[in-house]
Amino acid sequence: SAKVTEAYSHPHGMILSTGPTGSGKTTTLYSILKQLNQRSINIMTIEDPVEYDLTGVNQIQVNNKTNLTFAAGLRSIVRQDPDVILVGEIRDEETANIAVNSAMTGHLVLSTLHTNDAATTLPRLIDMGIEPFLVASTVNIIIAQRLVRKIHAGCRMSIEKDWNDISTQIDPEIIKKLNNGKEKIRLYKGKGCEVCHDTGYEGRIGIFEIMIITDEIRDAITAKKNASEIKAIALKHGMISMVEDGIQKVLQGVTTIDEILRVTKE
Numbered sequence: 001s002a003k004v005t006e007a008y009s010h011p012h013g014m015i016l017s018t019g020p021t022g023s024g025k026t027t028t029l030y031s032i033l034k035q036l037n038q039r040s041i042n043i044m045t046i047e048d049p050v051e052y053d054l055t056g057v058n059q060i061q062v063n064n065k066t067n068l069t070f071a072a073g074l075r076s077i078v079r080q081d082p083d084v085i086l087v088g089e090i091r092d093e094e095t096a097n098i099a100v101n102s103a104m105t106g107h108l109v110l111s112t113l114h115t116n117d118a119a120t121t122l123p124r125l126i127d128m129g130i131e132p133f134l135v136a137s138t139v140n141i142i143i144a145q146r147l148v149r150k151i152h153a154g155c156r157m158s159i160e161k162d163w164n165d166i167s168t169q170i171d172p173e174i175i176k177k178l179n180n181g182k183e184k185i186r187l188y189k190g191k192g193c194e195v196c197h198d199t200g201y202e203g204r205i206g207i208f209e210i211m212i213i214t215d216e217i218r219d220a221i222t223a224k225k226n227a228s229e230i231k232a233i234a235l236k237h238g239m240i241s242m243v244e245d246g247i248q249k250v251l252q253g254v255t256t257i258d259e260i261l262r263v264t265k266e
Helices: 002-009 025-036 070-079 093-104 118-127 132-138 172-178 215-222 227-236 242-251 257-264
Strands: 013-018 043-047 058-061 084-087 108-113 139-151 156-162 184-190 201-212
Touching: 002 013, 002 025, 002 139, 002 201, 013 025, 013 093, 013 118, 025 043, 025 084, 025 108, 025 139, 043 070, 058 070, 070 084, 070 093, 084 093, 093 108, 093 132, 108 118, 118 132, 118 139, 118 201, 118 227, 132 139, 132 215, 139 184, 139 242, 139 257, 172 242, 184 242, 201 242, 201 257, 215 227, 242 257
Parallel strands: 013 108, 013 139, 043 058, 043 084, 084 108
Antiparallel strands: 139 201, 156 184
């Protein structure tokens, strides 16, 4: 999206991708690296493991037997002064500190964390021992995501329901925003067939929550505001929550409400 492109056009700072294991975080960061790799810049990564080979990118794999941890690998990378650094995951205070310092000293740092949504990533970094003002001044954007199964196009069917039928499952504010005053809603599901092994689904797609760190959010981080207060500011600034992005894909016939609820449950 344009927001993400703008974030990685900054020459320094942090781009963070967050979500549980298997939610597509690394794939998202790799797609950003591919865009960056079209320019004549020096890109280095430290990963556990290296998931894809990227042409023209110097990739290092974590090796605990030789004490090549994320922190040790990152230290060695920083000494070589690359323009862009990908750290597979920020797991501890030491890695977080080096990543933040790298972002402060003119590098663009991409990494992943395990948090439920975009807003909780900021207090998590502070809990890891990073000073709030450093978090506020280095993080440019946080991309929270999940993978949902897509309805199999070959056996997709539509169902008409009342908005009220789903109001107990989905935040009423999101429903109010999306239903345009209509009482009825057209939903879709896969009937199930041989091709999709009677599941009604085939393939997967991401649902996203993209938080741009605005000046007001930076002030909130420095003031140690909690995640829900930060999320409220981001929503006020136009952030689309992961659930809302999911419901938009439900209304487009891409996936089902059951899938959105399955992956966004805490």
